[in-house]
Amino acid sequence: MPKYCVIGGGLSGLEFAVHSAARGNEIVIYDAGPDLRKKHVHFDARVLEGDEKKVHWTADERWAIGGINERLGGRSLCYHGVMLPIEPSALESWPAAWQERLSGPDGLYRQLQEEFTREFPEMTQRQPIGMPLLHVPQAAVVTESGAFSSYSPLYHLEPFIRDGMIRIKKATIAKVENRTHGFRLIDGMGRTVDQESFDKCVLSASAIINNRIISTSLGRSTTAHVTDHYCIGIAVKTRFGKRVADFRHEMLWHGFAKQHDLNANIFVVERPNLDSGDRLLLLMAVMEQNPQLGAFSQLHCHVGREQSSLEIESHHSDAVIDNYNRLGRQIVEFACEQLSADLAPLFDTLAERSGAFFGSKEVSTLGLALEGLGSSERSNVYARFAFPYGSYEHESCTHPIGGTGEIALADSLEVTALPGVYAVGPGAFPRLGIANPALTICSLSRWLASNI
Numbered sequence: 001m002p003k004y005c006v007i008g009g010g011l012s013g014l015e016f017a018v019h020s021a022a023r024g025n026e027i028v029i030y031d032a033g034p035d036l037r038k039k040h041v042h043f044d045a046r047v048l049e050g051d052e053k054k055v056h057w058t059a060d061e062r063w064a065i066g067g068i069n070e071r072l073g074g075r076s077l078c079y080h081g082v083m084l085p086i087e088p089s090a091l092e093s094w095p096a097a098w099q100e101r102l103s104g105p106d107g108l109y110r111q112l113q114e115e116f117t118r119e120f121p122e123m124t125q126r127q128p129i130g131m132p133l134l135h136v137p138q139a140a141v142v143t144e145s146g147a148f149s150s151y152s153p154l155y156h157l158e159p160f161i162r163d164g165m166i167r168i169k170k171a172t173i174a175k176v177e178n179r180t181h182g183f184r185l186i187d188g189m190g191r192t193v194d195q196e197s198f199d200k201c202v203l204s205a206s207a208i209i210n211n212r213i214i215s216t217s218l219g220r221s222t223t224a225h226v227t228d229h230y231c232i233g234i235a236v237k238t239r240f241g242k243r244v245a246d247f248r249h250e251m252l253w254h255g256f257a258k259q260h261d262l263n264a265n266i267f268v269v270e271r272p273n274l275d276s277g278d279r280l281l282l283l284m285a286v287m288e289q290n291p292q293l294g295a296f297s298q299l300h301c302h303v304g305r306e307q308s309s310l311e312i313e314s315h316h317s318d319a320v321i322d323n324y325n326r327l328g329r330q331i332v333e334f335a336c337e338q339l340s341a342d343l344a345p346l347f348d349t350l351a352e353r354s355g356a357f358f359g360s361k362e363v364s365t366l367g368l369a370l371e372g373l374g375s376s377e378r379s380n381v382y383a384r385f386a387f388p389y390g391s392y393e394h395e396s397c398t399h400p401i402g403g404t405g406e407i408a409l410a411d412s413l414e415v416t417a418l419p420g421v422y423a424v425g426p427g428a429f430p431r432l433g434i435a436n437p438a439l440t441i442c443s444l445s446r447w448l449a450s451n452i
């Protein structure tokens with residue numbers, strides 16, 4: 001029976017593990033974080049020690065200092081479960097074989113959408129929406145008691161653990177070594193992690209950490225591309241019109257509108273009314289850093305004698321900045337049109353008057369935007385917010401399929417420079433597209449489980 005190791009037990013790694021074990025392969029999962037959290041954070045609101053976000057890279061001021069949560073289950077234990085396919089125009093940048101695997105008539109998008117639809121009521125429209133918005137398919141459920149949970153392969157591990165097909169070990173892996181009897185794993189102190197050896201390795205420790213493991217395994221510093229979605233939004237307070245739909249949970253969107261001329265989708269949710277009786281809506285635009293408008297940012301992995309480090313150098317072309325600023329204006333026009341309201345900015349800032357939102361310190365956080373609207377007596381106003389670039393948690397394209405950079409994957413998802421080592425997750429995407437990445441992440445992992 002083939003024995004594989006999976007490095008990183010988040011969305012991509014566990015998805016591979018469950019589907020590979022179901023095919024009769026023995027799997028050992030190594031994850032850096034604890035396995036204390038068993039449910040989505042909206043089900044289990046405890047703050048668990050060792051479950052926090054850890055920072056693993058440095059960056060210039062235009063890539064947010066973030067980090068990933070180190071915990072078994074990864075971000076699938078806090079995400080929204082939005083499952084959107086990458087739009088055809090972005091998928092065109094993927095190798096032809098992958099276009100067919102994902103969006104062909106019997107492709108993985110269709111298979112997964114059908115499966116999630118059977119299991120999760122929120123994949124399909126649940127209530128009429130009072131705005132011309134598309135339904136946001138979410139592999140999610142809200143229970144009668146109001147708790148939210150979304151799809152995670154973590155919930156499917158148990159039978160395989162019982163049968164001994166999957167084992168889970170806590171370890172932070174720094175590199176993989178191909179020795180005579182198979183692959184061995186090495187930690188950050190240079191120690192062999194345990195006495196197990198493996199036929200193949202699957203890297204799934206996130207787009208950024210995968211690159212560090214690959215560089216350290218190769219024993220040389222590397223540079224790769226990295227990108228993330230941009231996010232700019234407005235919170236709106238208005239007296240006009242009727243609710244978009246009933247509010248059910250803060251993690252459930254009411255709908256989205258495609259703004260693909262500006263490489264974006266606008267997500268909309270109407271929250272419960274304010275004490276003043278005003279309606280409160282959030283409109284959040286998620287924008288792709290379209291590679292046709294300029295190069296991505298760069299991820300440098302420095303490999304030293306003792307240890308390795310990561311550094312991100314951000315890059316935004318004038319065309320991307322212009323796209324972002326236009327989107328900032330378009331989101332207000334969209335809200336005015338849809339709500340038939342003449343909305344004014346709550347804060348009269350220079351950014352608002354000039355339309356130069358990109359990188360502006362005057363654009364606030366979501367929390368401050370909501371606070372501002374709540375404490376103002378004015379109505380028919382909006383407050384603008386943004387997520388810093390690099391903090392939206394959709395980081396990707398670091399070791400792309402078919403890439404020509406130093407770290408790339410073959411169509412089979414094998415790391416070209418490390419035969420026998422495979423990589424999954426959003427780092428494998430040749431292009432991120434506008435869509436949120438989870439449906440494509442799950443698709444890649446399932447394909448690898450069937451074809452490794």
Ligand SMILES: Cc1cc2nc3c(=O)[nH]c(=O)nc-3n(C[C@H](O)[C@H](O)[C@H](O)COP(=O)(O)OP(=O)(O)OC[C@H]3O[C@@H](n4cnc5c(N)ncnc54)[C@H](O)[C@@H]3O)c2cc1C
Nearest residue numbers: 008010012032070071074075080081082173425436437438
């Ligand atoms: C609040 C929030 C909401 C989101 N909502 C959505 C959504 O609705 N739809 C969508 O498409 N996307 C969403 N995302 C993004 C999505 O969750 C991520 O794109 C996805 O989880 C990435 O999967 P991954 O397996 O690459 O990484 P992760 O899920 O982060 O898993 C990485 C795993 O690797 C482990 N690890 C890290 N380093 C090491 C190491 N050296 N050795 C061993 N293990 C290691 C970590 O502990 C972790 O378990 C959301 C993200 C957040 C934070």
